[in-house]
Amino acid sequence: MKAVFVDDAEKVVVKEATLPELKENEVQIKVSVAGICGSDIHTYKGLHPFRKPPVIIGHEVAGEVVEVGEKVTRFKVGDRVTVEPQIGTGESEGIMTGNVNYSDNRLAPGMGDWLGTMAEYFIAPEAQVLPLPDTVTYDEGVLVEPLAVGVHAAYKGEVQQTDRVAILGAGPIGLLTLIAVKDRGVENVVVTDVLEYSLEKAKEMGASSVINIKEKQNWVNEAKEVLDKGSFDKVFITAGVPGIVNDALNLLKKGGRVVTVAMFHGQQEIDIEQLQQNEKEVVGCMTYNRPDSEKALEIITKGEFGVDKVISHKLHYEEAGKGFKMVDKKLDNSVKVLISFE
Structure with a gap:
């Protein structure tokens, strides 16, 4: 063959x-x-x-x-x-x-x-x-397999309908995580990336707002202002670039949760004060399990997104x-x- x-x-x-x-x-x-x-x-x-x-x-x-x-x-x-x-x-x-x-x-x-x-x-x-x-x-x-990654991420994030969500990275996994979050009824989802066409795709697929962070030093503050509601309840890291974990922590409200979906290479710095003083969480996320795959197939079958x-x-x-x-x-x-x- x-x-x-x-x-x-x-x-x-x-x-x-x-x-x-x-x-x-x-x-x-x-x-x-x-x-x-x-x-x-x-x-x-x-x-x-x-x-x-x-x-x-x-x-x-x-x-x-x-x-x-x-x-x-x-x-x-x-x-x-x-x-x-x-x-x-x-x-x-x-x-x-x-x-x-x-x-x-x-x-x-x-x-x-x-x-x-x-x-x-x-x-x-x-x-x-x-x-x-x-x-x-x-x-x-x-697409069942990659969507299952997004479904598992939403599960690990314990996403609720009223959450304010940020997704950092508009590649395929970021976009499919967007779908998994939208399937849970979330309306306020901000997606960031450095590629304009990827952000256009995110908008097409249901993001409430998108931000091109290329050459922007204060994009974290801009993201918080987009929804006019302050910090985010959940942040999903779907691009494993340097500094992204601390960026995610800076986006979070007190008691919020970061879910690390992307594959990382090398070390990431973590602002331990953000983590401890504000009781924020960073949660690992690895592939999926059978319920995630079955849910992904269900989402695709109903064809809503x-x-x-x-x-x-x-x-x-x-x-x-x-x-x-x-x-x-x-x-x-x-x-x-x-x-x-x-």
Whole structure:
């Protein structure tokens, strides 16, 4: 089969790969579309903590079941599906938590012998596969996984309908976190970024206000003034840039909560006085669990928010290298780039 490899840092190639033999509890999917995620860009740049080149890249996927293992009972050939791309026991430091994302030995595509999704075919355990309703397109279905990240972030933030929310970063995860927050009934959502076209997309997808923070020294104060209600109840960090944690703390009201959604590299400074004196909180957020994926699919199925607006480009797999460069360098007003295997 043809597959997209990150062969080395910033080197994407399409070449032949061998599909592993299907196990009795597994489902083989003919891939229609796969998505380029921010974490895939970390792999592309050689920065990902556990997914290292050379590797078949990708973990977002939607397609059609073409073969099932002999013990598979929930799916049949011809079913339209997506995948929750993580396997774990929910065990952390010897304690069973029930949260797969806490697993000490969590497995994802591109790790070990589980190949990535950017290939003509993808194999996943039946337990990780989710059926797509007929009303959900494959392009929408591939967004279940990244939207689940936003849903989990909203859960970790304990978002309430009356909250004043700021989202720092209008990339795909920031925009999908916006959708997850809007689904909880929140009206006041301010989104910040340095790219005007990304902010326009945020506005289109339901942000009440947007702020371009490029070359603005006092954007934190400007953000507080936008709603004419002072500080924010919840702040979501969806861009892991230097200084962003303290910026988020400065946006918060006393007793407010910051949720760290982005992948960070290197250290972040934290103003401990802000944290302690004002009883503010900084909460970690790691991927999702099954209820988040199911909620993401529910949001997409009801179609209220036009989640597919986040998609800016769809390229054939032979152009995957171009797609990675677009996302990495923010070229051609790219937001969410999909790779097609049709």
